[in-house]
Amino acid sequence: MSIAFDPFVITLAKFLIEAILVYFLLMHGIYFLLIILGAWEQKKYHQGIHFGEFKRISESSLTLPISIVISAYNEEKMIIDTVLNSLSLRYPQFEVIVVNDGSEDTTLGLLIERFKMFPAEHVYSKRLQTKPVHNVYRSEEYSNLLVVDKDNGRRADANNAGVEHARYPIICQIDADCVLEEDALLRMIRPFLDDQYVVAATGMIRPSNGLIVHDGKIISRGLPKNWLPMFQYVEYLRAFQWARAGLSKLNSMLCMSGAYTLVRKDIFLKVGGANLNAVVDDFELTVSIHRYIQNHKELGPLRIAYVPDPGCYSEVPETWKALNSQRNFWQRAILQSLIWNRDMMFNPRYRMVGMFGVPFFFIFEVLSALVEGLTILLAPFAYFVGLASLTDIALFFIFGVVLGVVVSVSAVLLQEFSRYRQDKTSSLIRLLMTGFFEQFGYHQFHTYSRIMGIYDLLIKGKIAYGYRVRTGYLSPLDNIKIKDRV
């Protein structure tokens, strides 16, 4: 069956089909190379850790003190565990600053009650614009805990307020739903101690769904129970464990996760802090730091380091609605930042960031959703005009699925040959199955969310986050219940 069309339209469609084929091959090829590069980086990282390395760092008088900034907005389900977890970290000198960003729930009350907080004077140098701060609280129990209570101004504003109250030269930004490994800060500070030109470092994040946490301590690290967080687990593995390490090797890593990042306070202030107008401040902050580095080459080979060590766990959405909201939000953030920084695209002045990082994120992170959408529209058209038979179209989609499965399964398999091998074979089988099934439904939903993200930003001008729900950590009691049920 074929319908007659203008020859130009047919030629254009033919060209588009071929271009899409090349595009997907190129995209998955680059991802595959990044995964290999990331694996290589991780091997090098582990080889560089000597016997007693973290003990040495924890005992050294020269280890830089850190201010941990936790921004919290309506986080009553998780905030106590997160703060307890931060306070129990193994690190010689650090403070924890919780910024209550105008929460409408009991976040502040819980903090005041649990940590015996009292209002205190705190003088600081006002260098960033933030929403008004109502009160600063200190704890009777923990001398290194500070709570800043302020008007709601979104995460960037809260982070800026936290950094202004920070005393130490290194800032560690974490989200209120994050839980850190006991020696996470020791691992993250290492690049700063080894290389004076490191201005920021970001680490590997894994989903905390499935993690059992009690009094802020991680009791066990299981895989999520449900399929949706499992899909995201594999996605995190692919993106954080490998691709980001590969991008970092190419000095093109444009997204330090706001959930787990260390940055020099002076650099944070010099780039003007977190951008209040950005959809998400972390992507924009990373690009700003890259811009600063390239505009100040006279300061030496400044760089952003990546620590390929899973030191942080963050909750991922458990419902399709929340996932849609999150991915829509991320897509808007990347697109907005790339639009703002479009002058960096293919600009040799910005070296690898300009010549590879920014174009890579634009062509393969932003446009891939649109290209996939276009493919779905083009397929019936190609069939109706006789450009492709049903078998051709089926083969084309199978080819796309196979490419996606190869990349995801490679990420899982590579992990098996690393230090972070699954300690249960059943978990490995689950991960492999997830890598396969991810391509059937989840991936298409993800593409839809991203297309809507582009639409929401460019047409509606939407900035706000959207729907979000916290489930909280599993407690040892939950685990007993699960076992009993089994």
Add this chain to the structure above:
Amino acid sequence: MVIFYNLYANHRQKKIALSREWLKNCIESYLSSNLSAFALEKLILSQRGELVGVLAQMSASVNPEYQARLLAVIPECHCEFVISDELERLNSRHWLNRLNAMSYLPFIAPASITTQPLLRGLKDEYLDVRLAAALSLSKLDDPASIRPILSSLALQGSWPIERLIEIILRFDDRAIPILVQYLSDPLASESGIQVVIAVLGHKRVGSSITVLTQFISHTNLEIRVEDYRALGRMRDARALPMLLGGMLDDQWEVRAVSAKALKYFPKAVVINALRGGLTDQVWWVRFNCASSLGALGINGREALLHSLQSPDRFAREISQMILDRSYTKVDA
């Protein structure tokens, strides 16, 4: 295939963890005289591959007396072959093997055996191996190894100077004469001098002030800055004239460091110098001057109160900020 590998690797890992735990318990039983040397020797022979790691782990987490006792385990059980194996690994072609051997040696053998091989390790082609050798030498605490460490690691641009300062700081006070002597060595590298000055400052060696004075007019700015910083750390009145001189230096880095260091000297002349620095053209100098005045007690705070009337807007604001902060501290 990967699933089979996973099964095998997990099984192997569990087996290693169990045999390590078992070996550790056996060594502890031996040390508490519940197990004979002969029995331990037989057990070690069956778990030969794990002994070095177990001894190193145990030694790293206990006090020096117990460490000495652990060192004696190998000769008492006639297991010197373990040391020979590690010494052999120092000649391995793979740098990671050499690095691991360098890291483990001080935990399994006495200084008489390990010092020379470790000193040779300082000349390794890999920086990481040299670093491991230096760390192990600092654990042995033989001051004679300081010079070779400085010669092989105090190289411009190799890694932040703090790493080397940290290693040298691990040596006890017997290192001080060697460090002071190094400063007068014409062959000493500039990075080495910077490291030694920093270490003397951290250790607060008052007797080295005379030597440190020679470096306040050094041509290398980094050495000068480190020198003023070290003089400040001494908190010794003999360093005061130099620090006051530093406030008049051409380089702002020196003025900033001197201003910070002066907070330990509550004298009228210091307060005057710091008040003068409040109108310096560089922000960091002004900030450090104000912070130091805030730390100098009532007289310093009075000077800040005077500065509230200053025609310079920054001097007024920074004084106000520091005053607020110091009152808060007093109230707390």
